[in-house]
Amino acid sequence: MQQLSAPWPDPVAYLARMRPDAPVLFLSPATLQATARRFQDGFPGMVTYAVKANARAEVLANLDTAGLSAFDVASPAEMRAVRAVNPAAVLHYNNPVRSPDEVAAGIGAGAASWSVDDESELDKLAQVPRGAEIAVRFTLPVKGAAYDFGEKFGASPERAADLLRRVAGGGWRPALCFHPGTQCEDAGAWESYIAAAAGIAARAGVRIARLNVGGGFAAHRTGPAPDLVEVFTRIKAATTRAFGADAPALICEPGRAMVSEAFTLAARIKGMRNDGETLFLNDGIYGGLTDLRDMGLTSRVQVLAPDGTPRKGAAQVRRVFGPTCDSLDRLPDGLALPADSAPGDYVLFAGMGAYSVAMTTAFNGYGLRDVVTVLQPTGHFPPES
Numbered sequence: 001m002q003q004l005s006a007p008w009p010d011p012v013a014y015l016a017r018m019r020p021d022a023p024v025l026f027l028s029p030a031t032l033q034a035t036a037r038r039f040q041d042g043f044p045g046m047v048t049y050a051v052k053a054n055a056r057a058e059v060l061a062n063l064d065t066a067g068l069s070a071f072d073v074a075s076p077a078e079m080r081a082v083r084a085v086n087p088a089a090v091l092h093y094n095n096p097v098r099s100p101d102e103v104a105a106g107i108g109a110g111a112a113s114w115s116v117d118d119e120s121e122l123d124k125l126a127q128v129p130r131g132a133e134i135a136v137r138f139t140l141p142v143k144g145a146a147y148d149f150g151e152k153f154g155a156s157p158e159r160a161a162d163l164l165r166r167v168a169g170g171g172w173r174p175a176l177c178f179h180p181g182t183q184c185e186d187a188g189a190w191e192s193y194i195a196a197a198a199g200i201a202a203r204a205g206v207r208i209a210r211l212n213v214g215g216g217f218a219a220h221r222t223g224p225a226p227d228l229v230e231v232f233t234r235i236k237a238a239t240t241r242a243f244g245a246d247a248p249a250l251i252c253e254p255g256r257a258m259v260s261e262a263f264t265l266a267a268r269i270k271g272m273r274n275d276g277e278t279l280f281l282n283d284g285i286y287g288g289l290t291d292l293r294d295m296g297l298t299s300r301v302q303v304l305a306p307d308g309t310p311r312k313g314a315a316q317v318r319r320v321f322g323p324t325c326d327s328l329d330r331l332p333d334g335l336a337l338p339a340d341s342a343p344g345d346y347v348l349f350a351g352m353g354a355y356s357v358a359m360t361t362a363f364n365g366y367g368l369r370d371v372v373t374v375l376q377p378t379g380h381f382p383p384e385s
């Protein structure tokens, strides 16, 4: 048994020794805390964490240790998960559609900030204490993210101005919020939203104390690591440009970019067709690899023999299926793995902390459940691929 006080040095050491036959997610607390500090040092405002990206207690505890005290939650269960780690944590309840029971749970938990994107939802918040903040969520038809969140939530700028006026008139602290879409690689998306926010506040005749610029910060998937500092700088400059002396305090709520890099996922090759082209992993789109279906493949992949030796054969493109009996359980085409990869090998995917263990199902008796703590997140990855 692994001692809690003695984490494994890295995923390779664990795999070579334990030879797990189920997928494993490796957490490097040092990486997670370093990422949290990078956000806190660089972002020009308050940093919160979007719990949905990875709600594991180890994640929340490490972020708490790193000094994060406010969390973006979307459900009563997420509120409980946060408060179990830090009973004094500040809750931003940013799911704009809530049942009356959920509203009562948010009030009971003392949520400090609420988002809203429709009159019908603001009507449900009548009992929210007047000291709380209500942020109107708006959406723009801008691109830049891997997929668009604006189709589900967010009022048009015109309707947002009306709602903001109602929030201010109702006695709550008025704010605005948006989400540019996940894995947003274009800082211009934030600039467009921030300019629009100033327009909405002006049209409503309401001074907002805070502007929540959402999550969406890109994780390192392929190519060089995204430049978060450049995004932070452009957010700050856009806020000054749009609001001048009236600039609101900023909040961000990264999910993906906060947790992705702290985790490496190891799946095992359980079978290979004699065509040499088709292989089956013990994890797939119903487990920890769902995000690859939605975001595309990452190039940060490494194959290890069962004893931990890296496979070094020439890259060969494979057709990769997950372990369930559903033919949809397949990764996007184009995953290149070394030619000498073999059944029993481990395939390591770097940067897999977000939307992995959070999205896993138990379909067909498979899924990603095991999280192992390591000192270093990766084993034999090339430094920057």
Ligand SMILES: *Cc1c(COP(=O)(O)O)cnc(C)c1O
Pocket (backbone or CB within 6 Å): 050, 052, 053, 072, 094, 179, 181, 182, 183, 214, 215, 216, 217, 253, 254, 255, 256, 257, 354
């Ligand atoms: C999902 C979500 C986030 C986090 O998004 P990432 O793309 O993972 O950073 C932040 N805020 C809200 C309101 C969300 O729904």
